[in-house]
Amino acid sequence: MRNAQPETLTLDRVATPVGEVLLVTDGEGAVRALDFADYEDRMSRLLRRHAPGATVADGRAPEGVRAAVERYFSGDVRALDGLTVRTGGTEFQRTVWKALRAIPAGETRTYGQLAAAIGSPRAVRAAGLANGQNPIAVIVPCHRVIGANGTLTGYAGGIERKRWLLDHERRA
Amino acid sequence: MRNAQPETLTLDRVATPVGEVLLVTDGEGAVRALDFADYEDRMSRLLRRHAPGATVADGRAPEGVRAAVERYFSGDVRALDGLTVRTGGTEFQRTVWKALRAIPAGETRTYGQLAAAIGSPRAVRAAGLANGQNPIAVIVPCHRVIGANGTLTGYAGGIERKRWLLDHERRA
DNA sequence: GGAAGTCTCGCGGTTTTCGGACATGGGAGT
DNA sequence: ACTCCCATGTCCGAAAACCGCGAGACTTCC
Incomplete structure (x- = not known):
């Protein structure tokens, strides 16, 4: 049960120290998804959920977006802060994801916080x-949330x- | 759980011998819904299902569409054949609805056929x-399907x- | 006999409902 | 220190209910 509102997304691949990442952007330069290449099927699933009817085609992401991702992994850990993201999800999920972007690189929060x-x-x-359902890893920094006891x-x-x-963010 | 792809639909009202009908069209002139005014809430429900996130605003449908509907009720029962429709729904439902449009005005089919x-x-x-979930009454002629025993x-x-x-279609 | 009405059951896709599971943490009990 | 229990929002899968039917068996009533 889905409607068909055609929209074409672009799927790019970027090499990083922790493996290749998949980077999905839309026609307006907003990031729609980011995940590690070894979880490609899960990302497709999330995309289908958050952008029903959209088709995904291999291609190159806007230069600014690609560059930001590369700079982040090179050590400029704030490079992602200016990127625009766009997601589906429920009200609650979006609220959570927005809150995540407010956590500065180098810091962490507990799930309770x-x-x-x-x-x-x-x-x-x-x-x-x-948090775990965040479709845009790294840029929406769900990794900055840890257990209350530090695990x-x-x-x-x-x-x-x-x-x-x-570690990477703390080093920088 | 919906994503937000804003799209504005136009809701027009047309007077007919069987009461006022609601006529919803999109920006490309395709018909998205048609129902009788006394079932407006049901139509809204169907619309929400088939076009999640779309907003509906009162307005005037494209002249060609309006005119076709009026001509149909005036006796030109083929007038609707050329209209473009767009729906959501499952694979199965769309197949059924497409099959409906292949039934010529003036004829009927049984559910079995x-x-x-x-x-x-x-x-x-x-x-x-x-058949009963068809969001575009009259244009997608679900009324041409009757029981095997003629009821x-x-x-x-x-x-x-x-x-x-x-009766109207048979008369013509 | 036979036409016409009733009842019963199976058909298949969709929708609804319900019960878990989950990237936690704080409090209470032992 | 360790275990148990509970709150909270969402997703997922399974199961059941729902129907704009129709064929076949059975009655009824001329």
Whole structure:
């Protein structure tokens, strides 16, 4: 049950120290998805959910977006802050994702702090779930959220990458 | 769980011998919905389903579409054949709706014949269900399908209107 | 006998409902 | 220290209910 509102998205691939990432942008230069290449099928699933009817074609992302991603991995960890993102999702999820972008590189928050930040201090677990469903990894920094006791708890791209990203941001 | 792809639809009203009809068209002149004014809430519901995120504003439909509808009710029962329609719905539903448009004005089919026409001779009841969920009444002529024994069985806009439409088309 | 009405059951796609699971954390009990 | 329990929003899968039907068996009533 879907309607057909044709829209063509562009799928680019960028090499990084933690493996190739897939970068999906739309006609207006907004980022629609970012994920690691070894989880391509999951990303497709998310895309189908968030942009029903859209078709995805291989191509090159706008230069500014590509460059920002590359600069981030080279050490300029603030390079992603100016990028525009666009997602589907429920009201709640969008609120969570917006809150994520407010966490500066180099810092972390607990799931509890995240829940509190969006005004639903008791929806801790729900916030964690929404976090895990973030379709735009790295740019929407879901990796900056960790357990109250300091454990990394989980990451859709693999805990190793979460650790790497956090170290990378702290180093910078 | 919906994404936001803004699209504005136009809602027009046309007077007919069987009551006012609501006529929804999109920016490209395709018909997105048509229903009788006394079932407005149901139409809104269908629209929300088939065009999530779209907003509907009162206005005037493209002249060609309006004129076609008026000509149909004046006796030119083929006037609707050239109109473009656009719907959501499942694969199955769309197949059924396409098959409906192939039934010429003045003729009827049974639910069984309809099911057979789409290649699923045993999906009789499912075809009936899809028939009833047609969002574009009259133009997609779901009223031309009747029971195997000749009874009219049902019509979302009321059996009376179904009878009137069939008589009208036979007269012409 | 036979035409016409009733009842029963299976058909197949969609929708609704319901029960879990989940990238947590705080409090209470042992 | 460790275990158990609960709150919270969403997704997912399974199961059941729903129907704009129709064929076949069975009655009824001339």
